[in-house]
Amino acid sequence: MESRCGRRPGGPGHAQKLDWRMVAHQEAEATTTTTVDPMRLASRWRSPAEWVATAAALDSEPMPSELNTANSSGLFAVVSVDKMSVKYLGVNHHGHDVGVVQADCPAPMHRAVYYFEMTVRNAGLKGQTSIGFTTESFKMRRQPGWESQSCGYHGDDGYLYRGPGKSESFGPKFTSGDIIGAGINYIEQLLFFTKNGSLIGAFPKDIKGPLYPTIAVHSQDEE
Template identity: 65%
Template sequence: MNSSQRSNGNNSSFDRVSQDLGLYILDLARIGSSKAPVEMEEDEEAEPTELNTINSSAGFLVVAPDKLSVKYTGVSLHGHDVGVVQANNPVPVKRLVYYFEIYVKDAGVKGQIAIGFTSEGFKMRRQPGWEVNSCGYHGDDGLLYRGQAKGDAFGPTYTTGDTVGGGINFASQEFFFTKNGAIVGTFSKEKEMNRCLFPTIAVHSQNEEVHVNFGQKKFAFDLKECEAQERLKHQRTIENIFLPPNTSYGLVRAYLLHYGYEDTLNSFDLASKSTIPPIFIAQENGFEDQDITYALNQRKTVRQLIRNGEIDAAMNRLRDWYPQIVQVGALEDAVKHGRIELAKFLGLPEENLFDALVMDCIALLAYERPQESSFGYLLQESRRDVVADTVNAMILSTNPKMKDVRGCLQSYLERLLRQLTACCLERRLADGGQGEPFSLSRLLN
C-alpha cells in the first residue's frame, strides 16, 4: 500500500469515527446521561375499564348502567342461550402480568357462570373456552375449557359469594385463574392465542348476577406480590448463572480505564489486589490493552478540568497534547468550520433534536447570567460529564493502534449492557411484543 492509500485509509477511519461521535453526542443529549444505554420507549395501551354493551348477547343478559355488572334475565332452553359479554378493550400486553376479577353476587338456578379470555371474533352465544382461540374456567363444574366443548379437570366449583379472577403472565406465557385470592391453576398460552384477547364473562341460567372488577378497586388476589415473585424468579435464574469470580472485576476495571478515572482505578486495584485474581479483559476479547490504557493520565486531567468548569485550561491542554482535535484560528474561521461540521448532521433522523440543541447553545450567548436562563440546563454538572465523555472519546480516537473504530465510544461494560438490552428486546419480539418493556434502570435497581 502506498502512502496515498494509507492516508486515504486513515482519513476514512477518522471520518467514520467523527460521524460515530456525532451520533454518540446526540445519543447522550437525548437521554441526558452519558452512561445509560438507550431503551425502547413504549406507547401507552388502552386498558379494559368496563363491559362492552354493543358486542354482547344482549337477548339473554342485562348490563347495569355502570357497565360493571351483568344479570341473566332470559330463560335458558338451549346450549347456545348463553349471555356473554367482553370488556371494552383487549388485554394490554406490554406488562408483566394482566389480571381482572368477578364477584358472584348470585349463582342463579344452575350456577353456569364462566370467566376467561376470548378473541375479537368470538361467537357471542358460546361459553368462553368452547370456541377456538378462547379459554374459560367454569363455575358449575370447575373445569377448564380450551378451544373445545370438552373440559379438563382444573379446580373447584364456585358459587354465590365467591370472587374469581383470570390473568395472563406474559413473562412465563401462561394463563392462570384464581378463587378467593388464591391461584387455582396455570396452563401454557398457545401461540394461536397471541392475538388480541378480551377479558370475558358469561352467565347461562336465570338470575345469575356477576360484578366485574378491572382494577377500579382492590383485588382479592395480591397482584403486586405475584409480580414481585415473578421478578424474584428471574433474579434467581440470573444469580444461578456461573461466572468466573474475576469477570465482574475485569469489567469494572475496564470501565474505569476507558473513562480515565485513574485515581479511582488505583484505589480499586489496591483494594482488590489480595482478593481477586488478575484478569485482562481487553486481551480476552481480542483487543489490545493499549486501546483502553492509552493516554490515561492526560484523559484524567482533561476530565477533571472539564468537570470543574475550567474550560480554558482544558482547551489549552488539548491544544498542547492533541491539536488535531482542537480547531485553532480566528472567530470567522471557527464559525465557518462549525457550519461545515454541523451540516454533516442535516438530513439525519436526529436532525430536529440536533437543531434544537444548537439553538439552545446559541441562545446562551444572549444572557449575561446564562445559568439563570431557561437554557441553564446545558451548564449543569451532568452536561459537563457529557462533554467530558465526548472529549475522552475524541482523545481515544487519536490512538494509532486503535483497531476497533467504535471502541472509543463505550466501555466493555456498556457494550455488554447494550447487548443485554438488545437480547431482551429481541426475546420479547419473539413473544409477539408481549410482556413488560425492558428497563435497564429497573433491572439494575
C-alpha cells in the same frame, strides 16, 4: 347493584348478575415460583432513554375499564348502567343462549402480567357463571372455552374449557360471594385463574392475537 340494574319485567326469578373488578398487576410473582424479577433483570439491558420510551408505551396502551355493551349477547343478558355488571335474562333452553360480554378493549400486552376479577353476586339455581378470555371474533352466544381461540373457567363444574371437545377438571366450583380472577403471564406465556385470591392453576397460552377479558351468565333464577 340491583337498584341500578333493576329486574326483568314480569318479576324476579330470571336474573343472574356478576359484578366484576378489573385490576392490572405487573408483578410476575403472582403466577411464578421463580425468585428472579424479570423487570429488574431487563433494566440491566436497557438504557435510561429506552426505559423512558417503554414507560411511555405502557402509559399509552389502552386498559380494559368497563364491559362492552355494543358487542354482547344482548338477547340473553343486560349490562348495568355503569357497565360493571351483567345479569341473565334468558331461559337457558340450549347452549346458544348464553349471556356473554367482553371488556371494552383487549388485555394490554406490553407488561409482565395482566389480571382482572369478577364477583359472583348470586349463583342461584345452576351457577353457570364463567370467566376467561376470548378473541374479537368470538361467537357472542357461547360460553368462553366452548369455541376455538378461547378459554374459560366454569363455576358449575369447576372445569377448564379450551375449545370444542377440550375440557378438564381444573379447580373447585364457585358460587355466590366468590371472587374469581383470570390473568395472562406474558413472561412465561401462561394463562391462569384464581379463586378468592388463591391461584387455582396455570396452563400454556395457546390462543393467538389480542385477548378480551370475558364473563358469562347462563342460568335462570340467578342474580
